[in-house]
Amino acid sequence: MDHPFTNDRPIYVQLVERVEQAILTGQYRPDEKLPSVREFASMYQVNPNTMQKALQELERKKLIYTERTNGKFVSDNCSLIEKARDQHAAEIVRRCLGELDALGYGVEEAIALLKKGE
Amino acid sequence: MDHPFTNDRPIYVQLVERVEQAILTGQYRPDEKLPSVREFASMYQVNPNTMQKALQELERKKLIYTERTNGKFVSDNCSLIEKARDQHAAEIVRRCLGELDALGYGVEEAIALLKKGE
Amino acid sequence: MDHPFTNDRPIYVQLVERVEQAILTGQYRPDEKLPSVREFASMYQVNPNTMQKALQELERKKLIYTERTNGKFVSDNCSLIEKARDQHAAEIVRRCLGELDALGYGVEEAIALLKKGE
């Protein structure tokens, strides 16, 4: 019974990514109440402190906010979320092209590879 | 006087990547003698122990081999090197597409975003 | 639809501050009848329990008093109110100077900075 986390990066980072992705893709809607820290921790089978650390990071990124004693909520700043999503995607492509370039693939070639992979 | 290394991953891993890339792109040719550990360490401004660890990793990957007292050499197994390069590229593309998909983007969209951002 | 409260301190504390300020500045006069707990709670959009807690705190400070079944009133002890106001101001100034000193600034310098920033 292994945890579904890879070993190369901290668990809390992977938690950030998962929840962030859920927000960016609209699985959690703006202003929606998120599961409590303890529920999240239970869902992901991690210690509540680890979960807390991940959620604090998301709060630092302004993707969620906290209401004292009420819980945590998805940011209601839709444009921020949209922008984050776009930046994410652009960054992914940028990094990919960069790595392919390092391997000696030109941009044209690399984009062709990408499209072919699709 | 900063190290040209990021501090989110071990230095030796980053060294592996750089030398590996130099081999895959043919900057170091098959059977070519590599710089000594000390020379490498000096080039990259790292501790020789760290450099040594990186080269051991490359040897484990069969990309280089050691001749006792003579030094280290690039593998003469060209097809291995070719294959490694192709696998690298494929892996990069695969990961990129997976991440984009997770965000709900197709390749075209993402590339468009990237071009717009530039 | 945000509460006009910061979430770094308990709401009831912020309520205490607001009502206290209103009393110290004479918006509510000595012996004047205050709004009921429910009215206050409605004005500030908070839970009546929270409002109640804030008013209890003000009563503890002797700035207001309760007449059973009649309601709550501003203290008629004018000198007490005066003194509270002066102490407040003195405390504010004292703390400010202390913090500036800790940073190595004199008042003149700091005020100059402030004016420049505006």
Place this chain on the structure above:
Amino acid sequence: MDHPFTNDRPIYVQLVERVEQAILTGQYRPDEKLPSVREFASMYQVNPNTMQKALQELERKKLIYTERTNGKFVSDNCSLIEKARDQHAAEIVRRCLGELDALGYGVEEAIALLKKGE
């Protein structure tokens, strides 16, 4: 044997303030190596995790940076430090004047109070 920390705010916040002040006032110079997390924790009589949290916050503010396995260092960005110091001071004055204003003191009056307090 009480800890020299107030009870109204988290210890880690107070630790941030202290170390930050030491940096802003030049007690720790740019690029100077800071005490290790464990040393700091011992100095302040807190748990290393608490100290770590405070130092992470300072890193987030770019006032310190970490070299893997070597320790933590004061940022070498002098202008950033200068700016932070100025902003601190300005913010202190701004808040002070605001609070005095809320008590019914006008700006002139308040500044006079400040200067008199000196």
Place this chain on the structure above:
DNA sequence: GTGGTCTAGACCACT
């Protein structure tokens, strides 16, 4: 029941 904080103690990778 909510989030926030703190401690104690452990393990790890890295140099």
Place this chain on the structure above:
DNA sequence: GTGGTCTAGACCACG
């Protein structure tokens, strides 16, 4: 010896 991570478990204020 360094920082980083994680867990377990506890306590607290708040509403």
